Amino acid sequence: MTSRQEFIEKLRNSSLRPTKQRINICEVLFNRDKTFHFTINDLFNLIKDKTGEKVSLATVYNTVHAFHKKGYLKEITINSNQTYFDTNVTDHHHFFDVKEEKLIDLKNEDVGPIEIQRSIPGKKIKSVEVLVKLED
Amino acid sequence: MTSRQEFIEKLRNSSLRPTKQRINICEVLFNRDKTFHFTINDLFNLIKDKTGEKVSLATVYNTVHAFHKKGYLKEITINSNQTYFDTNVTDHHHFFDVKEEKLIDLKNEDVGPIEIQRSIPGKKIKSVEVLVKLED
DNA sequence: TAGTTGTTTATAATTATTCTAAAGAAGATT
DNA sequence: AATCTTCTTTAGAATAATTATAAACAACTA
Known part of the structure; x- marks a missing residue:
């Protein structure tokens, strides 16, 4: 495979x-x-x-x-002192379990489309990422 | 004041x-x-x-x-080697200008409500943050 | 005012990451 | 397959953000 x-x-x-x-x-x-x-x-x-x-x-x-x-x-993108990577390179979002310091993938349909209704002149959107932090 | x-x-x-x-x-x-x-x-x-x-x-x-x-x-929450803080403590999202390393506030209505349609047993949502990265 | 507790500071320690330069391996050329 | 060039690996040094330490000092309490 x-x-x-x-x-x-x-x-x-x-x-x-x-x-x-x-x-x-x-x-x-x-x-x-x-x-x-x-x-x-x-x-x-x-x-x-x-x-x-x-x-x-x-x-x-x-x-x-x-x-x-x-x-x-x-x-x-997590605020942690370490950089995380993901082998899933499709456009998707994440849960971050703050206590266990663990990442969980969110499917796009779990979040739904995100419409950014503002733009900055001369700049274009490179990525839109949602990070949902979890606590107990 | x-x-x-x-x-x-x-x-x-x-x-x-x-x-x-x-x-x-x-x-x-x-x-x-x-x-x-x-x-x-x-x-x-x-x-x-x-x-x-x-x-x-x-x-x-x-x-x-x-x-x-x-x-x-x-x-x-930005993936950078430095931690950023914000005096605006209301629930809101950000643009991040990657080139200039600059943060810009997004009003909540610029993004709209975000519905997270999945939950993890035993965990509750602490925060939902959107980071929109900008490029030229 | 004296005494206790919290605070500041310079400096050292720690951690993640990047840099460096020497030794070694891959690929191209014969 | 021998040679040459270029890329790669590696240990260790360098850098940068952050946290810990402990002695001098300031704030609060009685």
């Missing part, structure tokens, strides 16, 4: 050579059924756990940023 | 003794007509400029956090 060939394709599309380290990163990022929300540090630790091989933190940062730039990862 | 007495009241309500430093912080935060968006560092520099007196960074952090906890300041 999510094969090594696909990973290599994604890497090449992102102007990255398919190295062993980057394939390992892809393995953790894309070889899964469900959406995956993570911080760089989560990912860094998972790579060690899942592949048994260590990849340097700098490489994780570089690769994730390249994927983000290419649109293979979505950056999630 | 926004008098020293009000500042002292806000401080007392936040369980803070009204010291010279904290009054200076209030002066910059609350003695203004329009909504004020800022980072701690903005505020830190403005205090020096506006009052001529220096307040240590730690005091600025402590005071802002106490006001935030008490509800006199609103924390804004």
Whole structure:
């Protein structure tokens, strides 16, 4: 399903050579059924756990940023001291469980269309994101 | 209008003794007509400029956090490496000009009501925030 | 006024992220 | 497959935002 060939394709599309380290990163990022929300540090630790091989933190940062730039990862807007990413790159919104520091995807129909009825001259809308914070 | 007495009241309500430093912080935060968006560092520099007196960074952090906890300041959700605050504590949304790194308030009627049609058992909604990113 | 408690401050510690430069690997050329 | 060029990896240093620390000091209480 999510094969090594696909990973290599994604890497090449992102102007990255398919190295062993980057394939390992892809393995953790894309070889899964469900959406995956993570911080760089989560990912860094998972790579060690899942592949048994260590990849340097700098490489994780570089690769994730390249994927983000290419649109293979979505950056999630939360006020936290860490940056979150999402393998679900479609336009969608999030719950954020403040206590557990966990992200949950919201389908677009769970929120409904959002009409922004104001514009700023010379600027256009790049994204519209809803973040619903949850408490107990 | 926004008098020293009000500042002292806000401080007392936040369980803070009204010291010279904290009054200076209030002066910059609350003695203004329009909504004020800022980072701690903005505020830190403005205090020096506006009052001529220096307040240590730690005091600025402590005071802002106490006001935030008490509800006199609103924390804004942006994915940036800095935390933003807003003196407009009413429920409202924002534009964020990515290029200029500037926040603009959106009135609630500019966005319209947002219906969240999904719930998570045991959790309740704490806040719903829309962030509209702008590009050129 | 004295005594208790809270506050300020400079500085150190911590954390997330980016930078750097040397050693190594990938891809192209023969 | 040997060589060359270019890209990559990596550890560790650098940076930046934030939080913690502890000694000097100011506010409140009795």
